[in-house]
Amino acid sequence: MDRLTGIGREATLAMACVAAVILFGLLSPAFGTGGNAATVLRNGYELWLIALGMTLLMAMGAIDVSVGAVMGVTAILTGQALLADLPLAAVVIVGPAAGAGLGLVAGAVVVWGRIPAIVATLGLFGVFRMVIFLLLGGQWLSGLPADLTRLVDWRGLGIPMGLLIVALVYAIAWLFLRRTTYGPHLLAIGFDEDRARLMGLAVTWVRMATFAASGALCGLAGVVYIGIYRNVSMTIGADIALEAVAAVILGGTPIFGGRISLLGTLLGVLLLRILQNGLMLIGVPSLWQTVVTGALLLGVLSAEVLARRLREGARG
Amino acid sequence: MTNVRLLSRLSVAALTAAFPIAAMAQDTPSVAFVPQLIGIPYFNAMENGGNAAAADLGVEFIFQGPVDANPLDQLQIVESLISRGVDAIAVSVLDASALAPLMDSAASQGAILFTSDSDAADSGRPVYVAQATDEGLGTKLIEELIARVGTDATIGIVSGEATASNLNAWIGYMQERVEDAYPEVTLLDPEFAGGTAERAAQLSTDLIAAHPDLDAIIAVASSTCPGVAQAIETSGKDIMGTGYCSPNTAREYLKSGAFGFTVLWDPYQLGYLTVWAGQQLIAGTPFAAENTVPTFPAPVTFDAETGILLLGEPAVFTAENVDEYDF
Numbered sequence: 001m002d003r004l005t006g007i008g009r010e011a012t013l014a015m016a017c018v019a020a021v022i023l024f025g026l027l028s029p030a031f032g033t034g035g036n037a038a039t040v041l042r043n044g045y046e047l048w049l050i051a052l053g054m055t056l057l058m059a060m061g062a063i064d065v066s067v068g069a070v071m072g073v074t075a076i077l078t079g080q081a082l083l084a085d086l087p088l089a090a091v092v093i094v095g096p097a098a099g100a101g102l103g104l105v106a107g108a109v110v111v112w113g114r115i116p117a118i119v120a121t122l123g124l125f126g127v128f129r130m131v132i133f134l135l136l137g138g139q140w141l142s143g144l145p146a147d148l149t150r151l152v153d154w155r156g157l158g159i160p161m162g163l164l165i166v167a168l169v170y171a172i173a174w175l176f177l178r179r180t181t182y183g184p185h186l187l188a189i190g191f192d193e194d195r196a197r198l199m200g201l202a203v204t205w206v207r208m209a210t211f212a213a214s215g216a217l218c219g220l221a222g223v224v225y226i227g228i229y230r231n232v233s234m235t236i237g238a239d240i241a242l243e244a245v246a247a248v249i250l251g252g253t254p255i256f257g258g259r260i261s262l263l264g265t266l267l268g269v270l271l272l273r274i275l276q277n278g279l280m281l282i283g284v285p286s287l288w289q290t291v292v293t294g295a296l297l298l299g300v301l302s303a304e305v306l307a308r309r310l311r312e313g314a315r316g
Numbered sequence: 317m318t319n320v321r322l323l324s325r326l327s328v329a330a331l332t333a334a335f336p337i338a339a340m341a342q343d344t345p346s347v348a349f350v351p352q353l354i355g356i357p358y359f360n361a362m363e364n365g366g367n368a369a370a371a372d373l374g375v376e377f378i379f380q381g382p383v384d385a386n387p388l389d390q391l392q393i394v395e396s397l398i399s400r401g402v403d404a405i406a407v408s409v410l411d412a413s414a415l416a417p418l419m420d421s422a423a424s425q426g427a428i429l430f431t432s433d434s435d436a437a438d439s440g441r442p443v444y445v446a447q448a449t450d451e452g453l454g455t456k457l458i459e460e461l462i463a464r465v466g467t468d469a470t471i472g473i474v475s476g477e478a479t480a481s482n483l484n485a486w487i488g489y490m491q492e493r494v495e496d497a498y499p500e501v502t503l504l505d506p507e508f509a510g511g512t513a514e515r516a517a518q519l520s521t522d523l524i525a526a527h528p529d530l531d532a533i534i535a536v537a538s539s540t541c542p543g544v545a546q547a548i549e550t551s552g553k554d555i556m557g558t559g560y561c562s563p564n565t566a567r568e569y570l571k572s573g574a575f576g577f578t579v580l581w582d583p584y585q586l587g588y589l590t591v592w593a594g595q596q597l598i599a600g601t602p603f604a605a606e607n608t609v610p611t612f613p614a615p616v617t618f619d620a621e622t623g624i625l626l627l628g629e630p631a632v633f634t635a636e637n638v639d640e641y642d643f
Contacts, residue, residue, distance in 0.1 A: 028526065030525045030526050030527075030528065031525075033525070035525070036525045039521050039522070039525060043518045043521070046514070137355065139356075139357055139564065140542065140564070140565055142542060142564075142565060142567075142568055143567065143568040225514070228514075228517070228546070229513060229514060229517055229542065229543065229546050230542075230546060231513060231542040231546070232513075233512075233513045233539055233542065235511040235512045235513070235539060236512065236513065236514070237512070237514075238510070238511055238512050239510065239512055239515065240514075276518065276522075277518075277522050277525075280507070280519065280522035280523070280526060281522060281525060281526040283526070285505065285507070285508075286507040286508050286509070286519055287478055287508055
């Protein structure tokens with residue numbers, strides 16, 4: 001099995017997506033329409049972007065649980081840039097730039113503070129939440145102009161811009177992983193950080209760059225968020241870190257790093273969104289949707305453990 | 317040297333802060349309101365209403381609250397107001413169990429403690445100034461909505477946390493009203509979005525897809541209002557959004573037509589009524605079943621059994637009147 005692509009999990013996930021589509025299509029006449037397909041995809045934009053950064057982080061054995069708050073801060077800055085009548089080209093830069101900055105802060109705390117990523121980003125999550133509160137001043141940011149909405153929903157060759165953005169960043173990430181030394185170095189750090197350091201890899205640089213990239217992707221998600229929802233409340237992004245981690249693990253990138261699958265993450269997000277949409281359409285109460293997602297995650301993980309035991313048992 | 321200067325500066329500050337309170341405690345009656353937190357539009361509106369009442373009724377009004385909705389901080393503020401000799405103190409209670417022990421110390425120092433906006437029913441408070449009843453809110457929204465979308469409408473509900481007892485109570489009264497009065501109306505089971513606007517938008521989009529004949533969606537939690545509105549705008553369908561949304565949250569959607577109206581109470585009036593109630597308590601005037609309050613168009617009812625002074629019918633905000641409010 002190729003460590004960089006991880007074929008195997010992807011096939012399972014793709015089949016799960018197809019099975020879900022067929023099942024929901026049979027059970028609900030509203031599911032199999034073009035409009036609903038567009039809705040499912042549109043609901044996935046931010047999660048795809050954030051989960052890509054999370055995939056890179058988890059591949060090198062790190063994690064960032066503050067991604068939702070970073071998206072929140074950058075969404076507010078993007079909204080304020082819109083209200084300040086900045087040119088659209090500047091508006092779309094603000095979010096990713098600020099996100100990369102916040103990502104560097106997280107990276108610095110983890111790398112130079114020598115604090116485990118989950119602890120450091122949990123602390124930053126609280127700090128960024130307070131920043132959101134201060135930026136919003138207890139008010140909601142609403143009444144934003146629709147410029148970004150038109151941009152996100154603009155269609156080129158029938159494909160919405162939001163989806164094109166997602167495809168583009170995944171393609172760029174794939175090229176970096178495949179065509180530069182970044183990919184192997186990332187996995188080497190995830191596999192064994194100390195050994196990577198002894199081998200003379202630029203561990204610090206790779207880690208900082210990955211945190212910055214993840215932050216920039218959160219910022220891009222913030223831009224898309226404003227495009228889709230045109231308002232920001234205090235609770236923005238409260239659930240998205242857990243959803244992203246779930247999608248990444250579903251996609252086959254393990255939580256302790258050393259392996260990566262971009263295609264797996266793409267499919268993991270798609271499966272989560274298909275399930276959420278389809279369960280709703282066939283009339284399952286929304287409270288049960290989280291149960292299904294959780295059960296799916298547990299099922300995949302235990303199947304993996306079971307498969308490994310069987311393999312090892314066969315070998316020994 | 318610096319310490320001495322700092323000390324003198326501090327004592328001057330303390331004197332100037334304490335002096336007006338001490339002076340007014342002798343002259344005009346003083347009413348304080350302690351909100352759950354300061355700096356948000358809702359409580360700012362209550363403060364404005366309280367100031368207006370203070371000017372109309374000739375009392376001093378003090379508005380002081382914690383910066384982050386912390387029950388302990390709120391308690392300390394109440395205690396400091398008691399020891400400063402404020403005559404009547406209204407509290408929008410954060411921790412219902414913490415108020416009862418304060419009642420005695422307040423009474424021994426000549427202060428009257430009561431609740432407003434959020435209650436502590438078992439604390440022995442003389443009165444609770446309530447914004448609206450759960451039944452009033454639930455029924456009002458259904459009546460207003462069905463008057464607009466017809467008596468055979470299909471209506472979806474998007475709420476916040478499934479555990480929020482006030483939201484569930486409102487939904488319960490909506491269901492009851494529909495069952496009793498509008499047998500042709502289909503009120504779908506509530507969907508729960510938790511606290512985030514994005515989830516509310518996704519749920520609403522899915523609701524619209526699942527029910528092609530949907531006529532209206534009710535956003536029960538204020539956090540779900542923008543999500544519901546956004547989903548309706550995106551769908552481009554003729555669906556009426558509504559809910560318990562503050563004018564500032566819903567203004568844009570009321571004007572774009574995604575929302576037909578929203579229902580809530582007016583915190584400005586609630587602040588006004590709170591100060592009026594404080595003045596009555598200080599004067600020792602008992603509340604009547606129906607009370608005439610200055611500037612209020614209708615009499616304010618008081619239920620002696622529960623000790624609830626009720627602001628009145630919930631307010632309805634529409635595209636026409638939304639600009640008169642700022643909270």
